[in-house]
Amino acid sequence: MNTQDQLQATIELLVQKGKGILAADESSPTIAKRFDAIGVESTEEQRRRYRSLILETPNLGDYISGIILFEETLGQQTDDGTPLPELATRQGVVPGIKVDKGKGALVNAPGDEITQGLDGLEQRLEGYKAQGARFAKWRNVYHISDHTPSRLAIAANAEVLARYAAICQAQGIVPIVEPEVLMDGEHSIERCAAVSEAVLHELFHALHRHRVVLEHTLLKPSMVTPGKAHGERADPEEVARQTVRILRRTVPAALPSINFLSGGQTPEEATANLNAMNCLAPQPWELSFSYGRALQQPALQAWGGKPEQVAAAQAALYRRAQLNGAARHGEYVSSMESAGS
Numbered sequence: 001m002n003t004q005d006q007l008q009a010t011i012e013l014l015v016q017k018g019k020g021i022l023a024a025d026e027s028s029p030t031i032a033k034r035f036d037a038i039g040v041e042s043t044e045e046q047r048r049r050y051r052s053l054i055l056e057t058p059n060l061g062d063y064i065s066g067i068i069l070f071e072e073t074l075g076q077q078t079d080d081g082t083p084l085p086e087l088a089t090r091q092g093v094v095p096g097i098k099v100d101k102g103k104g105a106l107v108n109a110p111g112d113e114i115t116q117g118l119d120g121l122e123q124r125l126e127g128y129k130a131q132g133a134r135f136a137k138w139r140n141v142y143h144i145s146d147h148t149p150s151r152l153a154i155a156a157n158a159e160v161l162a163r164y165a166a167i168c169q170a171q172g173i174v175p176i177v178e179p180e181v182l183m184d185g186e187h188s189i190e191r192c193a194a195v196s197e198a199v200l201h202e203l204f205h206a207l208h209r210h211r212v213v214l215e216h217t218l219l220k221p222s223m224v225t226p227g228k229a230h231g232e233r234a235d236p237e238e239v240a241r242q243t244v245r246i247l248r249r250t251v252p253a254a255l256p257s258i259n260f261l262s263g264g265q266t267p268e269e270a271t272a273n274l275n276a277m278n279c280l281a282p283q284p285w286e287l288s289f290s291y292g293r294a295l296q297q298p299a300l301q302a303w304g305g306k307p308e309q310v311a312a313a314q315a316a317l318y319r320r321a322q323l324n325g326a327a328r329h330g331e332y333v334s335s336m337e338s339a340g341s
């Protein structure tokens with residue numbers, strides 16, 4: 001298959017009605033934080049057990065089309081010696097890989113950050129592809145304060161995301177482009193909308209400049225919400241209205257799917273917000289999920305590092321995936337949370 005055909009085939013597998021992506025690509029410090037919260041030490045073996053548990057979830061592929069893995073997981077195996085990316089494929093779930101190297105300060109832009117990892121990316125992608133990865137993810141973050149994100153940060157981050165996406169496509173790897181406007185802060189939903197619109201506007205200009213093929217790209221944005229420390233919460237209808245409005249202004253119809261991150265929303269909030277968006281009039285793109293915490297949190301809590309809890313953890317993960325599958329169709333109602341089916 002040539003590169004274009006590979007990209008198209010991967011997009012068709014990732015973008016399916018009623019399904020979304022599971023982000024299980026926590027870096028070592030992040031997974032240590034998640035394990036710490038449930039009293040589990042983050043050793044390589046515990047991480048292998050936990051990620052095997054996720055991938056062995058019966059019928060995971062019913063509602064999950066792709067899984068984003070961390071580099072370490074790509075080389076790990078189940079107890080019976082099956083490589084984890086191979087297990088994903090057997091489950092009908094496309095394996096992908098987080099390829100950025102994390103963030104650091106953006107020089108001359110106090111309070112802003114930039115993501116590292118472009119040097120040597122082409123060679124790393126060749127290795128990941130040989131290990132089974134068919135798509136990639138790269139995350140840039142934007143902090144909202146009274147002076148951030150600066151124009152410089154918005155321009156520099158867009159440029160990096162576009163360069164990453166172009167390099168992936170040249171290798172036949174579908175890029176997920178993740179510009180995350182962080183929820184931290186006291187800002188209003190209107191301020192989040194204005195920042196998100198500026199960020200996405202700049203990003204799509206940069207993607208165009210770098211000749212990234214939008215038909216072979218996925219966008220993973222944050223939803224438009226008030227800051228975590230803002231006095232008032234927004235209901236799902238308001239989040240949906242504000243989010244879809246800025247997406248319609250900035251994201252070309254050629255892009256097949258928008259897969260939101262959960263960014264610190266509770267599992268119930270993330271599902272309800274996605275559902276509300278899918279209850280609006282039809283949009284040019286699919287509106288789906290690529291949740292980390294909002295899919296995994298109940299499973300992590302059910303597991304608690306105990307082998308006898310593996311089935312309960314898998315049931316919790318499956319259930320969250322199923323509820324988000326319903327939200328893909330705008331068919332989720334909060335009473336399903338307690339209904340058990």
Ligand code: 13P
Pocket residue numbers: 023025139178261262263264290291292293294
């Ligand atoms: P959350 O859904 O927990 O925000 O994680 C998604 C992700 O991949 C962040 O990079």
